[in-house]
Amino acid sequence: MPLNDADLVARVLVDDDHHAFAELVRNHQSPVRGLLRQLTRNDFALADDLAQETFLRAYKHIRSFRGEAKFSTWLYRIAYNCFREDARKRKELVGIDETQLEAEQAPATVDPALRLDLMRALQLLPLHERSAILLCCQNGLSHDEAARVLDIPLGTVKTNVLRGREKLKKMLTGWEPA
Amino acid sequence: MDEQPQQDWLDARLREGASYIDDAGFTAQVIQKLPAAHRPRSLRGVILLSITILASIITYVASDGGRFLIRVATQLASMPILFVCLAAVCCALVMTAIGAGAALSNIRENG
Numbered sequence: 227m228p229l230n231d232a233d234l235v236a237r238v239l240v241d242d243d244h245h246a247f248a249e250l251v252r253n254h255q256s257p258v259r260g261l262l263r264q265l266t267r268n269d270f271a272l273a274d275d276l277a278q279e280t281f282l283r284a285y286k287h288i289r290s291f292r293g294e295a296k297f298s299t300w301l302y303r304i305a306y307n308c309f310r311e312d313a314r315k316r317k318e319l320v321g322i323d324e325t326q327l328e329a330e331q332a333p334a335t336v337d338p339a340l341r342l343d344l345m346r347a348l349q350l351l352p353l354h355e356r357s358a359i360l361l362c363c364q365n366g367l368s369h370d371e372a373a374r375v376l377d378i379p380l381g382t383v384k385t386n387v388l389r390g391r392e393k394l395k396k397m398l399t400g401w402e403p404a
Numbered sequence: 405m406d407e408q409p410q411q412d413w414l415d416a417r418l419r420e421g422a423s424y425i426d427d428a429g430f431t432a433q434v435i436q437k438l439p440a441a442h443r444p445r446s447l448r449g450v451i452l453l454s455i456t457i458l459a460s461i462i463t464y465v466a467s468d469g470g471r472f473l474i475r476v477a478t479q480l481a482s483m484p485i486l487f488v489c490l491a492a493v494c495c496a497l498v499m500t501a502i503g504a505g506a507a508l509s510n511i512r513e514n515g
Contacts, residue, residue, distance in 0.1 A: 255431060256427075263425075364418040391414060
């Protein structure tokens with residue numbers, strides 16, 4: 227029977243079990259790497275470096291995981307912090323402004339594939355809205371969990387999700403079902 | 405168009421957009437970078453106990469069957485009671501300081 231996250235974490239804590247930690251990495255690598263790819267605007271190499279750093283930090287600080295939140299939520303928080311620290315280093319932690327958004331909107335609508343359009347539209351959102359949308363709508367976190375990951379008030383998360391959704395809807399106007 | 409179905413449609417497309425990313429050696433790379441595993445606590449316990457037993461045997465043999473204990477006990481009995489009490493308090497203080505140091509270091513280690 228496959229072990230759940232809590233059992234695997236316990237094995238890492240008690241026996242420093244690398245196999246158990248490998249299982250945790252295998253189980254969570256896809257959503258963590260996916261989130262980081264979106265946050266880094268599809269810079270796959272950077273996203274994977276940050277994902278590696280995320281898991282190494284998770285291993286180092288696994289004793290601070292108290293089990294109050296889901297393990298995935300805890301990982302997303304570390305991943306988001308890694309991304310922010312890197313962005314701060316690169317001085318890129320600035321949301322895209324509206325003019326840039328309009329300028330980049332044109333090529334996105336030319337592409338016929340909805341998925342591609344959606345991903346492009348996502349990347350045009352300012353970071354705070356993109357992060358909230360990715361966590362809540364794509365990765366299925368509750369507003370409360372997303373607030374913990376992003377370390378911002380619950381009301382701000384709700385506002386960011388709402389605004390992000392509105393912008394996405396506008397950008398994907400032609401794709402909506404009748 | 406209604407707000408809710410529109411929102412559901414968008415959320416569904418977003419979830420579809422998050423396709424599974426194949427591991428492709430990612431996990432192996434992470435595990436390779438982990439620091440070397442510590443010895444399990446149970447193994448550490450066995451090592452500590454074995455060393456203690458071995459040290460006790462060596463001490464017993466080297467001290468002529470533990471006769472020194474009887475000698476020390478006799479000496480202590482002949483000492484003034486105040487001196488024995490002071491020695492006991494000093495021992496207790498030293499042990500408390502060592503215990504507190506170990507506890508603090510453990511707290512620091514576990515964050």
